[in-house]
Amino acid sequence: MTVQHASPAPDTATRPHSGGPPPRSDRLRLRGWSRADVAELAGALLGSFALTWLVYEELTTLSGGLGFVVCWFFAFLVTYWAMARNRLGAGAAGDRLAAATVASVGLLLVVGLVAMLVYVVAKGYHALRPQFFTKDQYGVSPLAKPTAGGGLAAIVGSVEQVGLATVISLPLGIATAVFLTEVRGRIGRPVRLLTDAMSGIPSVLAGLFIFALLILSHVLPQSGFAVSLALTISMLPTITRTSEVVLRVVPGDLREASYALGGSEWRTVRRILLPTARNGLITAAILGVARVVGEAAPGIIDAGSSPKVNWNPFKGPQENLPLMIYEDIKSSVPADNIRAWTAALVLVFLVLVLFVAARAIARRRPGGTRRPVFRFLDRKGPS
Amino acid sequence: MTVVALKAADQPAGRPPAALRAYDVNAWFGSHQVLADVSLAFDPYHVTALIGPSGCGKSTFLRALNRMHELVRNAGLSGTIELDGVDIYRGGLAVMEVRRRIGMVFQKPNPFPTMSIFDNVLSGTQLSGQAVPDKQGLVEKSLQRAGLWGEVKDRLRSPGGSLSGGQQQRLCIARALAVQPEVLLMDEPCSALDPSSTRRIEETITEISSEVTVVIVTHNMQQAQRVSNRCAFFLADAGQPGHVVESGPTAKLFDDPEDQRTLDYVHGRFG
Numbered sequence: 030m031t032v033q034h035a036s037p038a039p040d041t042a043t044r045p046h047s048g049g050p051p052p053r054s055d056r057l058r059l060r061g062w063s064r065a066d067v068a069e070l071a072g073a074l075l076g077s078f079a080l081t082w083l084v085y086e087e088l089t090t091l092s093g094g095l096g097f098v099v100c101w102f103f104a105f106l107v108t109y110w111a112m113a114r115n116r117l118g119a120g121a122a123g124d125r126l127a128a129a130t131v132a133s134v135g136l137l138l139v140v141g142l143v144a145m146l147v148y149v150v151a152k153g154y155h156a157l158r159p160q161f162f163t164k165d166q167y168g169v170s171p172l173a174k175p176t177a178g179g180g181l182a183a184i185v186g187s188v189e190q191v192g193l194a195t196v197i198s199l200p201l202g203i204a205t206a207v208f209l210t211e212v213r214g215r216i217g218r219p220v221r222l223l224t225d226a227m228s229g230i231p232s233v234l235a236g237l238f239i240f241a242l243l244i245l246s247h248v249l250p251q252s253g254f255a256v257s258l259a260l261t262i263s264m265l266p267t268i269t270r271t272s273e274v275v276l277r278v279v280p281g282d283l284r285e286a287s288y289a290l291g292g293s294e295w296r297t298v299r300r301i302l303l304p305t306a307r308n309g310l311i312t313a314a315i316l317g318v319a320r321v322v323g324e325a326a327p328g329i330i331d332a333g334s335s336p337k338v339n340w341n342p343f344k345g346p347q348e349n350l351p352l353m354i355y356e357d358i359k360s361s362v363p364a365d366n367i368r369a370w371t372a373a374l375v376l377v378f379l380v381l382v383l384f385v386a387a388r389a390i391a392r393r394r395p396g397g398t399r400r401p402v403f404r405f406l407d408r409k410g411p412s
Numbered sequence: 413m414t415v416v417a418l419k420a421a422d423q424p425a426g427r428p429p430a431a432l433r434a435y436d437v438n439a440w441f442g443s444h445q446v447l448a449d450v451s452l453a454f455d456p457y458h459v460t461a462l463i464g465p466s467g468c469g470k471s472t473f474l475r476a477l478n479r480m481h482e483l484v485r486n487a488g489l490s491g492t493i494e495l496d497g498v499d500i501y502r503g504g505l506a507v508m509e510v511r512r513r514i515g516m517v518f519q520k521p522n523p524f525p526t527m528s529i530f531d532n533v534l535s536g537t538q539l540s541g542q543a544v545p546d547k548q549g550l551v552e553k554s555l556q557r558a559g560l561w562g563e564v565k566d567r568l569r570s571p572g573g574s575l576s577g578g579q580q581q582r583l584c585i586a587r588a589l590a591v592q593p594e595v596l597l598m599d600e601p602c603s604a605l606d607p608s609s610t611r612r613i614e615e616t617i618t619e620i621s622s623e624v625t626v627v628i629v630t631h632n633m634q635q636a637q638r639v640s641n642r643c644a645f646f647l648a649d650a651g652q653p654g655h656v657v658e659s660g661p662t663a664k665l666f667d668d669p670e671d672q673r674t675l676d677y678v679h680g681r682f683g
Contacts, residue, residue, distance in 0.1 A: 282522040286584070289480060290591055291512025292539030300539060304526040 069112050077104035106130065146377065153374030156367045161375065166336035166368075175367035182338040183353035183372060186253055187379070189342040190332075190349055191322050193257035194264055199314055201261075202268030207298055209269075210276040221273075228266035235262035236327035244331065251332055253342030256349070259327035268317040275309030276302060308391040315387050322380055325351035350376040429456035429625040430496045430594035432477060432514070438653070439472050439481060440488035446472050448653040450491075452644050454595070459617060459626040461636040461662065464646030464677070469654030470629045473646070474597050477627065478514035479507050495595070512540045515593035515624075519600040521580035523572030523587070530568040532583055536591035550590055557623070558586035559616045578609025585616060589624070596620065598628040602635065614639050633678055637666055645674045 081101040085091050109129055114122035156175040164179035205224070209217055239259040243249040249258075279302055287297040303310065328334070333346040334356050341347075350372050357369035432454040439447035447469040454460050462470045475481040476489055479500060493500050500510045515536075523532045533551045537544045544550055551568065555561040560582040564575070572583055581601060588596060598617070602610040617626055617639045630636050636643055643666075644659035658665060658674045669675045676682050 280522070282518060282520060283524060285480065285483065286518065286522045286524070286587075287535075287539050288483060289478065289511055289516035289518075290536035290539050290588065291508045292536075293508055293541070296539045296541070300535070301524060301526075305524070307526070 065116070069116070070109070073105055073109040073112055077101055077108045080104050080108075102133065149370065149373050149377055152367075152370035153372075156371045157374060161371060165338040167338070169336070171362045171364070173364060175364040175371075177364070178368075180350070180353060180368070180372050180375060182335060182348040183350045184375065184379075185338055185340060186256075186328075186332075186342075186347040186349035186352075187322065187376070189340075190253045190256045190260060190328075190347070191318055193254060193342060194260035194321060195314060195318060197257065198261045198264040198268055198317060202265050202313070202317070203272050203303075203310060205265075205269045206272035206276050207302070209273050211294065211298060211302070224266045224269050227262065228270065230262060231326075232259065232263050232321070232324040233326035233330070235259040236330035238262065239327070240330050250344060251346060252344055253332055253339070253347035253349075255331035256327045256347070257342065259331055260321040260324060263321050263324065264317040267320045268313050271313035271316050272306075272310055275306045275313060278309075279305045311387050311391045315384060318383060319380065323351050323376065325349075325355045328352035329355070350379070427513075427592065427594050429623060430513070431456055432595050432625060432627070433494045434473075434477065435492040435494075437473065437476060437491035437493065438489070439469065439476055440486075441484065442486040442488075445653040446648075447476075448655045450646075450654075450656050452656065452659060454625050454627055455642075456625050457622060458642055459621045459628065459640045460642045460644065461640035462627065462629045462644050462646060463631070463633070463636050464654070465648075465682075466631070467654075468646040468648040470646050471599055472654075474516075474599055474627065474629055477595075477597055478516055479510050480516065508540060512536070512591050513593055514595040514597060515588035515591065517581070517584050517588055517596065517598045517601045520604055521577055521584050523575070523580050523583050525571065525573045527572055528569045529564050529572050529575070529583060532572040533586050533590050536587055540591055542591065554586040554590040555583075557589050557616075557620055558582045559612055559619070560586055576609070578605045578612060581605060581609070581613060582616065585613070585620075589620065593624055595625040595627065598626065600629050600631060603631065610635070633666075633680070637662060645669075645671075645677060647673060647677075 078101055081097065081104050085097055085100055091097075106126060106129060110122050110126045113125040117125075158176050158179075160176075161179040161181075162184065163181055165182040166178040166180075167182075169178035205220065208214070209221060236256075236259040239249075239255050239262075243258070244251055244255055249255050283301055283305060284297060287301045292301070328347075328349045329352060332349075332352075334348045334352050335346040336348070339345050339347045353372045354369045354376070357365040357372065360366065360369075433452075435451050437447060437450045438445065450469075450473055452460075462474065464470055472481060477493060481487050481489060489501075492502075494503075495505075495510070495513060498505060500514075524535055527535060530547075530551055533554050534544065534547060536542075537550070552561060552565075555564065560579060563579060564583075567574075572580065575583060581604075585596075585601075602613050605613065614635065617628065620626065628636075628639065640662045642660065643662045645657045645665065646654050647657045648654035658669055658671045665674060666678050669678070
């Protein structure tokens with residue numbers, strides 16, 4: 030953006046306040062859009078629209094909304110670049126072009142996300158009643174209204190299954206990340222390779238693996254816990270790799286300071302490394318949860334749906350939210366189709382609540398009273 | 413509460429400063445030798461300054477003295493280093509015990525960012541698994557010895573990172589002193605600080621020299637003259653490992669050195 034005066038340039042000879050701070054009207058606007066910038070942008074948008082209209086709709090036989098928008102976008106970029114080049118020169122024009130492209134892509138992404146959210150809310154909100162959180166679908170007639178019954182079975186299942194999966198994979202993932210960053214043994218490379226390969230495993234495969242390994246061999250019954258194990262397979266690589274990146278950016282001089290004070294490796298990890306990386310590790314947990322909370326396949330294979338709420342994740346079929354969405358959207362009962370959207374809305378809402386809660390935990394200040402979890406391991410004499 | 417400089421006799425339960433001796437120390441990074449046959453003695457109640465141009469192995473030598481050198485991958489070492497007559501590499505001392513007894517202050521202040529000032533001072537005792545019966549007393553005493561107590565006594569619970577650079581460095585000194593080391597190694601502790609903070613740290617060094625043996629690496633000739641009793645001049649010729657050209661009482665090294673290169677260096681004619 031160009032530097033410009035908010036008012037006509039003052040005559041230096043008659044400037045009234047030469048000693049004190051410059052008066053308000055004299056301040057330069059160092060940032061922000063000048064009138065010429067805005068005019069140029071609007072002109073480029075309008076000009077390229079007109080040009081595209083002429084070529085696309087009038088001169089050629091092309092048609093279709095999406096094609097028009099794409100052509101308009103590229104015509105706009107060219108026009109905008111040419112106008113900037115005319116006024117500001119080639120360097121500034123290149124900057125403008127890059128800025129316009131990056132801003133457009135960002136805008137497209139935001140528009141897409143917002144559109145999806147709005148769509149889910151619009152489709153899901155009319156059948157959402159408080160009883161969606163307190164009742165299940167057990168005994169609800171196919172002819173009942175969409176508001177009859179509720180999604181308690183699916184909510185309980187999702188929370189328990191994802192919760193159990195997190196409880197299993199968070200310590201495992203962080204421990205693996207500590208191994209990769211701190212121990213750096215010879216098997217570090219294969220472990221990292223394996224973790225990367227694991228992150229590519231589709232959740233349906235993870236579900237089948239647990240089914241073949243544990244359920245067919247009668248080690249586990251079909252249950253929510255079996256789903257948790259399948260989700261763990263998907264979650265572990267995400268948590269491990271994110272934690273590893275986070276632990277790697279902890280400054281090396283903090284480790285050195287700890288060792289120079291006579292700290293053992295374990296106490297350095299426990300008292301310096303993990304607390305310093307705490308916020309990042311919470312992010313790792315969030316990403317892990319986000320990775321699996323919408324997975325329907327393990328639920329279909331390892332637990333099976335159940336209209337009745339099942340509080341026990343270790344026995345019997347247990348519904349979860351993605352499974353409910355899947356079952357209800359393919360149902361031939363119209364009321365079920367509407368419930369699927371309500372369940373989708375609740376799923377999005379659940380994730381949102383989780384993210385906000387995690388952010389709130391991450392915002393605690395240093396020096397607060399935190400209870401060491403592994404205190405019993407620290408209470409040893411110098412070794 | 414008035415700040416009192418503690419004498420060696422006032423120090424409760426702490427050990428007296430120890431003698432540290434190095435014989436024929438050679439150090440490598442991979443196949444590249446950075447130190448050749450360094451033998452130096454550090455006596456109790458003395459401050460020894462290691463001087464010399466950059467890249468001559470002073471810091472490497474300092475890190476070999478408390479077994480921090482081996483934290484670098486591919487690091488190699490030969491020779492003998494003795495703490496009060498006990499070989500710190502072969503004498504059966506645990507590496508953590510060696511580092512606790514031979515403390516270190518780094519070039520850049522590095523207080524632990526997640527901890528308050530209070531917890532930072534106590535961090536060493538926790539990391540090395542020492543039981544502390546009187547935490548408040550230890551924190552106060554350590555901060556007093558580092559000359560920081562008066563400035564922070566009303567905000568011990570605020571984060572260590574909220575202090576100025578010079579205060580952070582004195583916090584790191586307090587943290588190092590809280591584990592009752594017998595030797596304190598300082599690797600250019602003032603190079604990131606302003607002149608008035610530097611002066612405070614130098615005063616602190618002089619005060620604590622009655623309680624710990626101090627070894628300090630410095631690029632500042634005036635600082636070496638102000639704080640040290642003894643000096644060792646390191647030099648590395650192009651492509652050659654660093655070695656000690658001359659060592660002895662500071663006054664002698666600065667006023668009447670035996671080697672022409674020492675005279676040239678301390679008077680700023682090269683390096």
